[in-house]
Amino acid sequence: MCTSLTLTANDQTVLLARTMDFPNVDPWVPRSFAAQTTWQPVYGDAQVTQTRIVGASRHLNGHDLLGDGLNADGLACAELYLPHAVHYYHTPQTGRINLTPQDFIMWVLSGHKTVAEVVAELPNVALVASVWFAENKVYPFHWLIADQTGASVVIEPTTLTLRASPNSVGVLTNTPVLANHEKRLLAFLNVPELANLGPAATEWVQQGRELPTGPVPTNRFIRTAINRWGHPTPITAEGAISAAFDYLNQVVIPKQPGRQPRNHNFTHYRCVIDLTHLTYFHIPTATNKLSKTVIS
Secondary structure (H helix, E strand, O other), X not given: OOEXXXXXXXXXXXXXXXXXXXXXXXXXXXXXXXOOOEEOOOOOOOEEOOOOEEEEEEEEOOEEEEEEEEEOOOOEEEEEEOOOOOOOEOOOOOOOEEEOHHHHHHHHHHHOOOHHHHHHHHHHEEEEOOOOOOOOOOOOEEEEEEOOOOOEEEEOOOOOOOOXXXXXXXXXOOOOOHHHHHHHHHHHHOOOOHHHHHHHHHHHHHXXXXXXXXXXXXXXXXXXXXXXXXXXOOXXXXXXXXXXXXXXXXXXXXXXXXXXXXXXXXXXXXXEEEOOOOEEEEEEOOOOOOEEEEOO
């Protein structure tokens, strides 16, 4: 039940921000991986990170599961939930890069510098519906990827052949797929196409009209999109980081004591990734204490 967005300030600082909303699990904590760190995907030979990586990780059975991250080339990636929409291979494919969904972020960040490089290699990737090294579950994911140029795409495995879609709105939540979210956003604002999004969202904000609330992904998408497009573009990196955290704070899902752990999604953390200044900001909901990690 996550929410994510990209944002570019007037000083050309590029951000990727997200909430991590998930049932009760081990904590997600910021973790750094040095260049030339060896990691093992489920299929194939061990891989080596080409640059330093920092991101939110869970350490499980001797392996690191990334929820999002940034590498030293300014490429960032975040995974979000996409139930009832994904199509994975049932078995590894000959001559392809075989990855479980949980391996995908590390593959993106450990061997690529730009969005274009990732997109060019997608036809060679086979996502396989196999259990990872822990948790005994195959997760239905889609991914938001961005780089320092401001390029950003969404990868949704709705077919076996992976393709990237432009991240035109700059927002991603969970199911339904991105095109459906965009259609619902246009209907909510009563505009015919995405070219009208900025003026319509600005008018909505200036008039103080109510925004959708609650944990439903479509409501979170609409609220975050109107916030992103309806407010003035931040001038500096500091202003953009503040704005991104503000938009995320509005869609935080609180933890409710007594709810069943298996199906109670709540916000574990918020993070803002500064791709331009290679900085990872992380706020765990349990403490609300900001940590900052810079890739030097």
